[in-house]
Amino acid sequence: MRDDWMRQLHQSHIQQVARWRHKVLAVQLSMLVFMFLLWELAGRLRWIDVLLFSYPSKIFNQIWKDIVSGELWAHVGVTVGETAVGFLLGTLVGTLLAVLIWWSPFLSKVLDPYMVVFNSMPKVALGPIFIVMFGAGFTAIVMTTLSITVIITTLVVYNSFNEVDQNYIKVIRTFGGDRSEIFTKVVLPASFPAIVSTLKVNVGMAWVGVIVGEFLVAKQGLGYLIIYGFQVFNFTLVLSSLLIIAAVATAMYQLVVYVERKLLAGRR
Secondary structure, three states: OOOHHHHHHHHHHHHHHHHHHHHHHHHHHHHHHHHHHHHHHHHHHOOHHHHOOOOOHHHHHHHHHHHOOOOOHHHHHHHHHHHHHHHHHHHHHHHHHHHHHHHOOHHHHHHHHHHHHHHHOHHHHHHHHHHHHHHOHHHHHHHHHHHHHHHHHHHHHHHHHOOOHHHHHHHHOOOOOHHHHHHHHHHHHHHHHHHHHHHHHHHHHHHHHHHHHHHHHHOOOOHHHHHHHHHOHHHHHHHHHHHHHHHHHHHHOEEEEEEEEHHHHOOO
């Protein structure tokens, strides 16, 4: 009898959470539709300068025209490929670097001021250096992205390592555990949520790095379309590129959220 009651209570909680999520999604979609409708109305009634701000129907028509002509896919493919590489490498290298400086307190003290300075440095200024070093192409754009994602990942993950409860570490040491056992049995498991959450941050950071790199050097990609749109004064093309970036970045973010949910569920 008690098991049935607990099962019903759990089912009721799941349904309540599902209803809450559906309500949030409904409000989000309603706000999005309202903003697009207001934007469309403002454009058609000339409340705004349509040369600069365009309006949704023109933007979607531009996107559809580029899809039908086949021009859009190459640009999207290039940018998404660069972003995926920068995102994955940035997360991996940043996490490994965080492990390295945690493992060596001496190295941590040596590198600490350099990481602070590099983090505060405007990454756009590094773009021309990467272009000279690696050439005007894919590698320079990925390196620009890594200059943003690696340092953010390193700082966040390293701080997470240091915030682990010291009492757990003392228990491992009491039983004769060495530094590798402390890391594998306490520090890494406790920091796992922070590492996964860093993936969410790196989605946005990777897009920033790629678009900045494409502004400087690309002959293809969504960043290139934005620059080209500015040059020919076609702001509908600029806004359509921005809308595509927003859509693809949102899809990547939701994919990371899905992976995070699966990984955290698997650890329970």
